[in-house]
Amino acid sequence: MRFRVRPARALHGEAEVPGDKSVSHRAALLGALAEGVSEVQGYLEAEDCLRTLTAVQALGAEVTRKGPGHYRIAGGGLRGLSEPGDVIDCGNSGTAARLLCGVLAGQPFWTLMTGDASMRRRPMGRIADPLRKMGATLVGRAEGTRLPLAIRGTATPKAMEYATPVASAQIKSAVLLAGLGADGPVTVIEPAPSRDHSERILRRFGARVTTDERAVTLTPGPLRATTVTVPGDISSAAFLLVAGLIVGDAQVTLHRVGVNPTRTGVLDVLQAMGARIATTRAADEGEPTASLTAASTALRATEIGGARLIPRLIDEVPILAVAAAVASGVTVVRDATELRVKESDRIAAIGRELGKLGVPIEERPDGMAITGGHRLRGAVLNSGGDHRMAMALAVAALVADGESVVDDVECVNTSFPQFTKTINDLAGSPVITVEA
Ligand code: S3P
Numbered sequence: 001m002r003f004r005v006r007p008a009r010a011l012h013g014e015a016e017v018p019g020d021k022s023v024s025h026r027a028a029l030l031g032a033l034a035e036g037v038s039e040v041q042g043y044l045e046a047e048d049c050l051r052t053l054t055a056v057q058a059l060g061a062e063v064t065r066k067g068p069g070h071y072r073i074a075g076g077g078l079r080g081l082s083e084p085g086d087v088i089d090c091g092n093s094g095t096a097a098r099l100l101c102g103v104l105a106g107q108p109f110w111t112l113m114t115g116d117a118s119m120r121r122r123p124m125g126r127i128a129d130p131l132r133k134m135g136a137t138l139v140g141r142a143e144g145t146r147l148p149l150a151i152r153g154t155a156t157p158k159a160m161e162y163a164t165p166v167a168s169a170q171i172k173s174a175v176l177l178a179g180l181g182a183d184g185p186v187t188v189i190e191p192a193p194s195r196d197h198s199e200r201i202l203r204r205f206g207a208r209v210t211t212d213e214r215a216v217t218l219t220p221g222p223l224r225a226t227t228v229t230v231p232g233d234i235s236s237a238a239f240l241l242v243a244g245l246i247v248g249d250a251q252v253t254l255h256r257v258g259v260n261p262t263r264t265g266v267l268d269v270l271q272a273m274g275a276r277i278a279t280t281r282a283a284d285e286g287e288p289t290a291s292l293t294a295a296s297t298a299l300r301a302t303e304i305g306g307a308r309l310i311p312r313l314i315d316e317v318p319i320l321a322v323a324a325a326v327a328s329g330v331t332v333v334r335d336a337t338e339l340r341v342k343e344s345d346r347i348a349a350i351g352r353e354l355g356k357l358g359v360p361i362e363e364r365p366d367g368m369a370i371t372g373g374h375r376l377r378g379a380v381l382n383s384g385g386d387h388r389m390a391m392a393l394a395v396a397a398l399v400a401d402g403e404s405v406v407d408d409v410e411c412v413n414t415s416f417p418q419f420t421k422t423i424n425d426l427a428g429s430p431v432i433t434v435e436a
Pocket residue numbers: 021022023095167168169170171173194195314315338
């Protein structure tokens with residue numbers, strides 16, 4: 001599948017963004033581990049999160065769809081899951097694979113787990129190491145550091161204090177989930193804070209979680225079923241916000257966007273680039289939300305780096321690179337080596353693909369330098385199977401001279417299936433068409 005993208009003259013209106021991917025995965029997993037029936041609204045019905053729902057069903061949880069994004073999940077408690085009869089396929093989803101390993105480290109049975117070609121290349125040793133220390137057995141390719149993996153948990157994982165070398169919510173969450181049934185508290189110490197959705201939703205399900213500047217501690221205990229309202233995903237909103245800033249005649253308002261401070265680095269950077277993003281805070285249901293409005297602005301270059309900022313915007317670097325490509329001056333991204341192990345090597349992919357649009361980019365080991373301000377010229381681009389690259393390139397093509405093609409775009413369905421419809425509705429005409 002490919003996108004054919006025509007330049008957009010204008011983007012106007014209001015849009016809803018799909019449910020937050022991180023929160024949706026966690027709601028499914030905790031619903032399955034809790035005692036009783038949990039009710040989830042706003043669940044992200046995109047491939048990644050549907051994989052997690054299928055996985056918890058394979059492990060014995062009962063999942064009922066009540067309407068769009070509305071699910072009832074009947075969990076059997078921490079000891080209520082059972083050995084799945086077949087391999088669990090996590091598709092393209094690192095969060096599904098890594099958080100599931102955390103859950104399974106506390107289950108005394110074997111599970112076989114795999115993923116798609118991209119996922120089978122991504123590192124799993126980062127979660128396998130701490131989970132082994134807690135008593136789980138993980139074996140698989142590349143000395144047990146790549147999918148497919150087989151995992152056998154233990155009914156009582158060992159209490160542990162774990163200092164993770166990378167600020168990663170997936171590592172932190174895997175250890176916390178394994179800790180729910182542990183024989184004592186588990187503590188995760190991070191080099192810098194990562195997104196805190198797990199801590200928030202664990203508390204909502206009745207878990208005892210305490211945090212200080214760099215450490216999170218979970219005291220084992222049962223989870224009780226609850227209701228969860230998933231906010232809109234700021235990582236999806238980011239594509240629409242940047243489109244609203246760089247298209248010549250634009251004003252775009254997005255409602256109910258999650259603005260958890262561990263995720264809003266993209267707003268800070270866009271503000272540093274000269275954007276005024278009007279924010280109206282809405283009621284807080286465990287995760288803060290807001291309406292965000294972006295309008296056409298002349299952007300200027302900035303610096304994107306630092307151990308505390310990068311984890312707050314790691315998924316937004318592809319679309320921030322597009323903003324940098326049209327901004328005046330040189331934007332430098334540093335301290336972002338993690339980009340190399342996402343759905344694709346995003347440092348290489350951004351350099352390669354924005355280069356085709358005529359953007360001078362210098363690739364560096366931990367980031368890039370992007371010289372902005374040149375007119376972009378339409379080109380034939382390729383997402384490399386990475387959903388965030390596909391959407392970032394489509395937004396860049398909206399402001400290029402002439403038509404562009406973005407190849408390999410099925411991947412957009414992993415996180416934002418309504419992406420093209422949302423952009424076309426805002427444009428008032430089909431600026432992005434999907435071709436088989
Ligand atoms: C996620 C954490 C981040 C992020 C990913 C979702 C999560 O990964 O890139 O898209 O839901 O915990 P890392 O934890 O590996 O940084």
